[in-house]
Amino acid sequence: MTLLRLEGVTRSVELPEGEQLHILKGVDIDVAVGDHVSVVGRSGSGKTTLLNLLGLLDTPTTGRIMFDDRPVSTFSTRARDRARGNDIGFIFQQFNLLPGRTALENVMTPLLYATGRAFWNRRNLAAEMLERVGLGERLTSMPEKLSGGEQQRVAIARALVRGPRLILADEPTGALDIETGATVMALVDEVAAQSGAALITITHDANVAALARRHYRLDKGVLSPVTVESVRAVQEATL
C-alpha cells in the first residue's frame, strides 16, 4: 500500500531580486508501507527542501503530495499536524535532545501530544522503546552524559515511540564515527522493519544508503532512481 507519493512536485523560492530559484524540479516518488528508500545528493542539491515536503512541513509550489491516498493540500492544518505527529518520525544529524531532561523524559516528549492509552502509559512506552534501542540501563541519564551513538539511540527511540508509519532520517550518522554510524543505522533499519514502517534515509554516505532497498539520487533538484552500484561509484569517484 502506498503511504506517501509525490507527483510532479516542484519547489521554488523568490529571490530578493524577484527572480525565481527552482530548487526541486518535477519530483516523483512513491513510498510504500515497509519500504526503505535512500536519497543521496550533494550539498545544495535540494535534500532539506525535499525532506520538508516528505515530512509535510512544507507545501509544493506545483504538483501534488498524497498521504494515505489523499491529497495533503485538502488536509486542514489540524489534520496535517496530526498526520505529522502520529504517523511521521524524524531523526536528524544533530540529535536535538532536550538538555537537562533524562533520556526517559526525552523519549516521553512526543507522547505528551498523544491521546488515550499512549498518553497515560507514556512512561512505560518510553522505557520499552529505550530498552529496544539498548539503553534500558540508561533511562535516567542526561543526554550530555551519553556518547554520540547513545544520544542518537535516544533520538531514535523518541522518533519511534509513537509507532510512526513513516520514518525520515536526515544524515542520521553524520555526527558519528563510521563504526557507530553503521551500528545505529542497522538499528534504525531493524526497528523500522519490525514495526512495518517505511523508512526514507537522506544521506551523502553510500554505505548508509546501501542499507536501503531502493535508491534515488537528487541532482540540482532532479530526483532519479539509481542502483546502489552507481551510488557507490559516484562516492568513490569523488573521494
Ligand SMILES: Nc1ncnc2c1ncn2[C@@H]1O[C@H](COP(=O)(O)OP(=O)(O)OP(=O)(O)O)[C@@H](O)[C@H]1O
Ligand atoms: N528559502 C530559500 N531562499 C533562497 N535559497 C534557498 C532557500 N532554500 C533553499 N535555498 C537554496 O536552494 C538550494 C537547495 O537547498 P537545500 O537546503 O534543500 O539543499 P541540501 O541538499 O539540503 O544542502 P545541504 O546538504 O548543504 O544541507 C541551495 O542552493 C540553497 O541555498
